[in-house]
Amino acid sequence: MDADAYRQEGLAAVERATTIAELDQARIHYLGRKSELKQALREVRDRETGMALNATREAIEQALATRQGELDRAALDRTLTEETVDITLPGERRRRGHLHLITQVRRDVEDAFVGLGYHVRYDREVETTEYNFDKLEFPPWHAARSPRATFFLDGDVVLRTETSPSQIHEMEERQPPIYMVSIGRCYRRDTIDATHYPIFHQFEGLAVDRGITLADLKGTLLHVMRELFGEDRAVRFRTHYFPFTEPSIEPDVSCGICGGSGCRTCGYSGWLEMGGAGMVDPAVLRNGGIDPEEWSGFAFGCGLERVAQLRHNVPDIRVLWENDVRVLRQF
Numbered sequence: 001m002d003a004d005a006y007r008q009e010g011l012a013a014v015e016r017a018t019t020i021a022e023l024d025q026a027r028i029h030y031l032g033r034k035s036e037l038k039q040a041l042r043e044v045r046d047r048e049t050g051m052a053l054n055a056t057r058e059a060i061e062q063a064l065a066t067r068q069g070e071l072d073r074a075a076l077d078r079t080l081t082e083e084t085v086d087i088t089l090p091g092e093r094r095r096r097g098h099l100h101l102i103t104q105v106r107r108d109v110e111d112a113f114v115g116l117g118y119h120v121r122y123d124r125e126v127e128t129t130e131y132n133f134d135k136l137e138f139p140p141w142h143a144a145r146s147p148r149a150t151f152f153l154d155g156d157v158v159l160r161t162e163t164s165p166s167q168i169h170e171m172e173e174r175q176p177p178i179y180m181v182s183i184g185r186c187y188r189r190d191t192i193d194a195t196h197y198p199i200f201h202q203f204e205g206l207a208v209d210r211g212i213t214l215a216d217l218k219g220t221l222l223h224v225m226r227e228l229f230g231e232d233r234a235v236r237f238r239t240h241y242f243p244f245t246e247p248s249i250e251p252d253v254s255c256g257i258c259g260g261s262g263c264r265t266c267g268y269s270g271w272l273e274m275g276g277a278g279m280v281d282p283a284v285l286r287n288g289g290i291d292p293e294e295w296s297g298f299a300f301g302c303g304l305e306r307v308a309q310l311r312h313n314v315p316d317i318r319v320l321w322e323n324d325v326r327v328l329r330q331f
């Protein structure tokens with residue numbers, strides 16, 4: 001066999017190859033096990049022929065490697081140009097969700113109280129009548145004890161009707177001074193309408209310290225209402241009755257729509273009802289293991305839905321539970 005001619009032919013074939021497949025064919029044809037060259041190498045008898053054939057093999061191997069590199073690079077170049085992304089094309093905007101309005105309000109309430117040094121607690125929603133009613137000094141005849149007003153799970157287990165049981169839990173777990181706010185869901189057998197829903201949220205504050213007075217309650221509520229509704233708000237108290245406070249009051253915040261002059265939202269009174277409050281009844285302090293001779297306290301409770309509705313003029317509480325994104329997106 002003519003080693004030189006074979007080399008020429010082999011190199012030419014390698015050079016002609018324009019694809020990896022063609023290159024592989026050339027490799028198999030000129031260097032493969034059944035190639036003329038391998039056959040000749042197997043039959044070689046003298047040193048000179050052997051060297052010549054090996055030189056040819058090496059030359060073709062070398063050429064194959066070089067060509068392989070060239071074809072690989074060309075393929076890469078092609079993908080790089082063909083598969084470019086046009087980053088100037090407008091992208092597909094991915095819609096981001098956001099917190100539900102009630103969650104936003106809850107966090108704002110937490111911030112307002114944490115700013116005053118209060119700590120936040122979340123208590124159980126399934127309560128015993130002992131904590132939901134008895135220790136809060138609900139009289140036996142109180143309407144809230146009726147299964148027509150309250151969801152009973154058992155004779156003495158209810159879905160809590162308010163966050164007030166947290167007052168007792170807090171007092172039993174801690175020694176005064178106490179400054180806490182409890183936030184969470186409450187349940188009542190209410191007929192659904194624009195301002196009622198059987199599931200709702202409350203925040204409940206409790207302060208127990210030496211020499212606490214109604215003035216402290218008023219200052220605290222004024223601060224919180226201004227945090228939630230704006231600096232221009234005022235707060236007033238009306239007397240009321242709650243089983244666990246003495247005296248009991250209902251705090252109002254001045255209407256933000258009319259600025260206090262009277263409009264439809266506030267029923268032309270200039271004031272909006274914000275929940276209940278009062279000085280903690282000495283009997284309740286005692287039920288929580290605290291000596292009323294040494295300590296006094298105030299408490300208040302208010303609905304998160306109420307805050308949300310007033311803040312955004314949401315006319316119907318039901319939309320907060322329907323979770324129609326077209327509505328939720330607005331807050």
Ligand code: DAH
Pocket residue numbers: 161162163164204205242244245275276277278279298299300301302
């Ligand atoms: N728990 C009362 C309610 O749901 C609100 C309330 C009134 C809470 C007076 C209080 C309070 O802490 O002192 O109607």
